[in-house]
Amino acid sequence: MELEQLTKITDEELKGAQYFHGHKCPAMPQGLRAGHLAMDLLGVERARGGGELRAIVEIGDHHFSGCFADGVQYATGCTFGKGNITKNPLGKFAVTLIDTKTGRAVRVTAKYERMKQCLDMPFFEQRKQGIPPFKLDPEVVEPLIEDVIRRDWKEMFDVTTFEQYPIEKQGESFNAVQCSECKEMVVTEYARELDGKLYCQTCFGAHVNRRG
Ligand SMILES: [Zn+2]
Ligand SMILES: [Zn+2]
Incomplete structure (x- = not known):
């Protein structure tokens, strides 16, 4: 898919997502990009209920860039409360988005070289020293966010598509x-x-x- 056909992340969406997430960092917007890319490739709308889409994120607990998952939630509407997002804690920066109607799915994963490049940046040098993301100099953070929002997805992500992803249908209990x-x-x-x-x-x- 070419860049022009992809959903652009608006300032409004970025602001809303940053409010939801709690601070400004590059990993959350990377999740926004991954979520939108998966939706664009599947040709689906953001989830309104708990049944249309299902997301599986592969981040683990207590490691860098876990914020990725919040961007995925905000972009796709697959949320903890609706129960349409699950975590398969592999310590990886990937999301699989499943269209439950057609069974089609897309796995979007951050490229190794890209993540390595990010890890060597001053942002992560400061994070490693224990400085929380909200205390970092905005001049360090803002250009990274801008880059994540604008960069060609092909430089950031690898994509795998599945024509039939195995899923079980789930009802909703009111008992x-x-x-x-x-x-x-x-x-x-x-x-x-x-x-x-x-x-x-x-x-x-x-x-x-x-x-x-
Ligand atoms: Zn964050
Ligand atoms: Zn009890």
């Missing part, structure tokens, strides 16, 4: 019960039964432990 112990509401599918009473998993676990 809930009250836990016999803590009296909180718990979605029925997550409740556990013990001696004819229903419990949330926290209270169920405590009961089982007490019985030794």
Whole structure:
């Protein structure tokens, strides 16, 4: 796909995403780009409900550029609350976006050379010293963001397409019960039964432990 046909990230979207994310950094906009690229290649709209799209991000926990996943969420509308994004924690900078209607999917991954180049920049030198991203000099951060937003995607990402990606269809549950112990509401599918009473998993676990 040529650059002209791709969705451009507007200043408005970037601002909104930065507000959602909490600070300015280059990894979150990279997620925005990856998310839009995947949507453009699949020819799909941003997810409104939890069923149209599914995203799988491969970032792990507590490592650089994990912010990538927030850009993906903001761009694609695949969010934690809607349950249409999952994390396959491989410590990689990739997202697979699946169109559940057609079964087609695209995996977008950041190129090694590109990520290596970023890691050697002053931004990451300062981050390695423990300086949080929101305390960094804007003159260091802003040009990086600008670059991520404007650069030809082919220099940044590799893309794999799948004609039939294996997915299970998932319904949405509207059933809930009250836990016999803590009296909180718990979605029925997550409740556990013990001696004819229903419990949330926290209270169920405590009961089982007490019985030794
Ligand atoms: Zn960030
Ligand atoms: Zn409970």
